[in-house]
Amino acid sequence: MENENLQVLDVSRNNLTALNITSLLALPALRALGLSGNPWSCACENEDLCLWIHLESFKFQDEGQTVCGSPADMQGLRLGEVGIQLRTLCHQSLGSWDYLFFxxxxxxxxxxxxxxxxxxxxxxxxxxxYIKKKDEQLENEDESGEAAHLPIPRTERESRSLKTSHIV
Known part of the structure; x- marks a missing residue:
């Protein structure tokens, strides 16, 4: 890029209302920036510029005089101060598709x-x-005597002896 070494940029008093920060980000050597005297729009389309000014305020010679020209409720406020406000305002409304999604x-x-x-x-x-049917099958086997020929696992044998001891 041909402007990589640009260190000072002054666009003061040029009647600018918006500025794309991509062009500013492409200037890595930029040390000072003058933006005062312009009627800056502090609306959602300028949110990135306002946030960038808030984060990079050390680069501004006249940051205190870089103020909003519109909308009326933000007129006179410094661009760096409204960056966070704009982030909140511009991303808080939901469209009908958002509600439908929810x-x-x-x-x-x-x-x-x-x-x-x-x-x-x-x-x-x-x-x-299944458990009830299995229990009924075991009881039927006990009554018919078929269970005497089959080995009974230790846990079942113990539980059966407990049952019979309570009956007697």
């Missing part, structure tokens, strides 16, 4: 939760039936 996401989350709860209920009922 509603859709909420519905999807609700539906997923409902389906998950229903599935867990079905699994629990099926498991309960």
């Amino acid at each position: 509603v859709a996401i909420g519905f999807v989350i609700f539906a997923a939760g409902t389906v998950s709860a229903w599935l867990m209920g079905v699994v629990m009922v099926l498991y309960e039936r």
Whole structure:
């Protein structure tokens, strides 16, 4: 770039309302910048400039005189002071598509939760039936005498002896 060595830039009193900071960022050697005397627009389209001024205030010879010309509620405020305000103001409104997105996401989350709860209920009922059926089979085997020929694991043997000791 041909302006890489530019150290001082003064665009004061040129009736500027906006300035693209990309051109300023392309000047790495810039040490001083004059912006005063311009009716700067402190609206969302100039948010980047205002934030950049806030962050790089050491480069301004006349930062105290670099003020907003519009809108009316910000008139006279220094550009460096409104940078943070603009960040908040310009990014706080939501469009109708944003609200539609939130509603859709909420519905999807609700539906997923409902389906998950229903599935867990079905699994629990099926498991309960399985356990009940298994217990009935064990009781039938005990009554028919078939269980005497099959080896019983230690834990089941102990639990059966406890059951019979309470009955007698």
